[in-house]
Amino acid sequence: MNTTIHLTIANLRKQNHKSQQQLADFLGITKASVSKWETGQTSPDISSLPLIAAYFDTSIDHLLGYDAQLSKNEIERLYKTLKKAIIDSPENGLSQVRKLIKRYWSCYPFVFSMANLLLNHLTVLTKNDPITTQTLSNEIRELLDHVYRKSDDQDIQSQAKIMLSVLYLNNSKPQKVLELLGTTVPQLVPPESIIASAYHLQGNSERAEATMQTALYQYLVVMVSTFTNYLNLLDNNHQKFTExxxxxxxxxxxxxxxxxxxxxxxxxxxxxxxxxxxxxxxPNALQFLEKFANLQSKITFPIVLKGNHFFDKIYDWINQLMIGNQMPRDSRIVNRELKQFILENPTFEPLKNDPKYQSIVSQIKKDVK
Incomplete structure (x- = not known):
């Protein structure tokens, strides 16, 4: 057994603000036994390791001084492999994900990526069964909470907090969302312009432009999502909705x-x-259904994250993302669900005899490329 386990247990206990007596009570042993562990006089029995790891919300590997970590490229590769596994066989895919999470419990970027994977494929994994959905949602919440509390990477912490909020919102717990995110919109102080200006002063205009392109690219995507969410809230104002x-x-x-x-x-x-x-x-509903059908017919799958002729300097940023250029959710599934929403949604029932709607439906039903 690792000779530093006594230091690890002592450090974990102090970090979690627990006394030796509290740990002893949890394990059903004496305080003296814990004291001997921490001073290196004795070591925990191997059968105690799972309980100690559970008490401190860590892994046995960490207790033994072996923190299994994955590189960014390994996380990207595993995400792609496991995403395919979930699509091919949801039950087997979920089993693989769970095994790897246990193995790399202290690799917070990986645990976060797996929470992201499960959340983005929740309907595939649960087949919309309410009980299964709730159970898996709770499991995802525990993963995100683990990352949020344990990781020292502020970016991952922030993303985990946002995803936790989404889960609470999906479970109709608005107060939890407000407790986590706050009740007011924070003032945005984007650092990108300052970073780009610093690069420019160094004479690195290429890096400066890439920084601004990357920022603008992300803000555009966020803006579209904001439009969508705002429109969903406008239930009683036709004029504002149209505008x-x-x-x-x-x-x-x-x-x-x-x-x-x-x-x-x-x-x-x-x-x-x-x-x-x-x-x-x-008339306006048909106009946007037609836009949907026209765009959907032009898409080639699978979709990857990319730029265009204007955003031509963002590829270094895309490549350094945790899962690279792949979409968090399988794009074919997203496309299928969007199509089903239109084809099976009673909202559009009043249009069923409209020739234009019938033409749109026929186009949507065609196989995608």
């Missing part, structure tokens, strides 16, 4: 967002079409 839908559509066209991120545009078009149906605005 915002028009502006969102112009925004998409202006920056040619469909050329580098078509799935968020499909999601927006679908949401706008469904929103207009709430107001019995059939």
């Amino acid at each position: 915002l839908a028009t502006k969102a559509d112009q925004f998409i066209t202006l920056f040619e967002i469909a050329s580098f991120h078509p799935m968020i545009v499909l999601n927006l078009d679908m949401g706008i079409a469904a929103g207009f149906m709430k107001y019995d605005d059939h």
Whole structure:
């Protein structure tokens, strides 16, 4: 057994603000036994290791001084492999994910990526069964909470907090969301312009432009998601809904967002079409259904994260992402669910006898490339 385990146990106990007596009570042993472990006089029995690891929310590997870590490339490769495994056989894929999470419990980027993978394929893994969905959602929440509390990477911590909030929102726990994120919108102080200016002063104009392109690219994607979410909230204001839908559509066209991120545009078009149906605005609903069908017919799968002729300096940033250029969720599944939403949604039932709608439905039903 690792000769430093006594130091590890002592450090974990102090970090978690636990006394020797509290640890002893949990394990059903005496305080003196814990004291002897921490001073190196004796070592825990091997059968005690799982309980000690569970008490400190860590892994046995960590207790033994072996923290299994994965490189960014290894995480990217495993994400791609496990995503395919889940699509091919959800039960076997989930089993593989769980085994690897146990193996790399202290590799927080990997645990976070697996939480992301499970959350993005929740409907595939649970087949929309309420009990199974709740059980797996709780499991994902525990993974994210582990990363949020244990990781010292602020970026991963921040992402884990956002994903935790999404889970709470999906489970109708708005108060939990507000407790986690706060009740007011924080003032945005983006550092990208400062970083780019610093590169420019160093004479590195290429890096400066790449920094600004990367920032703008991400803000555009966030803006489209913000449009979608805002439109979903406008239930009783047809005029504002129409105005915002028009502006969102112009925004998409202006920056040619469909050329580098078509799935968020499909999601927006679908949401706008469904929103207009709430107001019995059939002409506008048909207009955006047609936009959806036209874009969907042009997509080649699988979709990857990419730039375009304008965003030509973002590929270094894409390559350094935890899962590289692959989408977090299998794009074919997203496309299928979006199509099903339109084809099976009773919201569009009033259009069923409209020739234009029938033509759109026929186009949507065609096999994608």
